[in-house]
Amino acid sequence: MSDNIYQFSATRNDGTEQSLQEYQNKVVLIVNTASKCGFTPQYEGLQKIYQQYQQYGLEVLAFPCDQFGHQEPGDDGEIAQFCSLNFNTQFPLFKKIEVNGDNAHPLYQYLKSHAKGLLGSQRIKWNFTKFLINRQGEVVKRYAPTAKPESLVLDIKKQLG
Structure with a gap:
C-alpha cells in the first residue's frame, strides 16, 4: 500500500463515503474544525483561500x-448549517x-505520525490544526491552530507550482 493519504476514505457530512483517491494530483489542506472555538472565524479564511x-x-x-473543550457539540446537520449560514463554506x-x-480516525493517525507537532508530539493540540x-x-x-489560513498561502502556492 502506498504511503500517502489516498489509502484512506472518510464519511462526508451527508453520510456518503469518499475515497481520498479522488484528491489525487491536488494540493490538499486538511483541518479539524469546531463551531464554538476562538479559532472558528478561520472558516472565513479557509473559504477565501479555497x-x-x-x-x-x-x-x-x-x-x-x-x-x-466540547466546542463542536452539534450533530452533522447542525454543523453543516452553521458553516453554510455563517461562513458560506463550499469546501468538503x-x-x-x-x-x-x-x-x-485512521487518516488522523496517519497525518499525526507523518507530521509531528511541537517537541515531536503526535497529539493534535486544539481545533484548527x-x-x-x-x-x-x-x-x-x-x-498550529493559531496559524491563520492566509499565512499558509505561500506554502500552498509553492505546492500548486
Missing part, C-alpha cells in the same frame, strides 16, 4: 471534532470525528 486557489488544484477538507465537510485517542498535503498525497507540513 475560492482563490481551487481552480489551480487546491482542496480544503474540514473534519469537525468535539474533543477540545466531513462527519464529526475524533483526532486523538484510541478512536482517532492544519496539514498541507502535496500532489502526491504526502504530508508536507503541519500548522
Whole structure:
C-alpha cells in the first residue's frame, strides 16, 4: 500500500463515503474544525483561500471534532448549517470525528505520525490544526491552530507550482 493519504476514505457530512483517491494530483489542506472555538472565524479564511486557489488544484477538507473543550457539540446537520449560514463554506465537510485517542480516525493517525507537532508530539493540540498535503498525497507540513489560513498561502502556492 502506498504511503500517502489516498489509502484512506472518510464519511462526508451527508453520510456518503469518499475515497481520498479522488484528491489525487491536488494540493490538499486538511483541518479539524469546531463551531464554538476562538479559532472558528478561520472558516472565513479557509473559504477565501479555497475560492482563490481551487481552480489551480487546491482542496480544503474540514473534519469537525468535539474533543477540545466540547466546542463542536452539534450533530452533522447542525454543523453543516452553521458553516453554510455563517461562513458560506463550499469546501468538503466531513462527519464529526475524533483526532486523538484510541478512536482517532485512521487518516488522523496517519497525518499525526507523518507530521509531528511541537517537541515531536503526535497529539493534535486544539481545533484548527492544519496539514498541507502535496500532489502526491504526502504530508508536507503541519500548522498550529493559531496559524491563520492566509499565512499558509505561500506554502500552498509553492505546492500548486
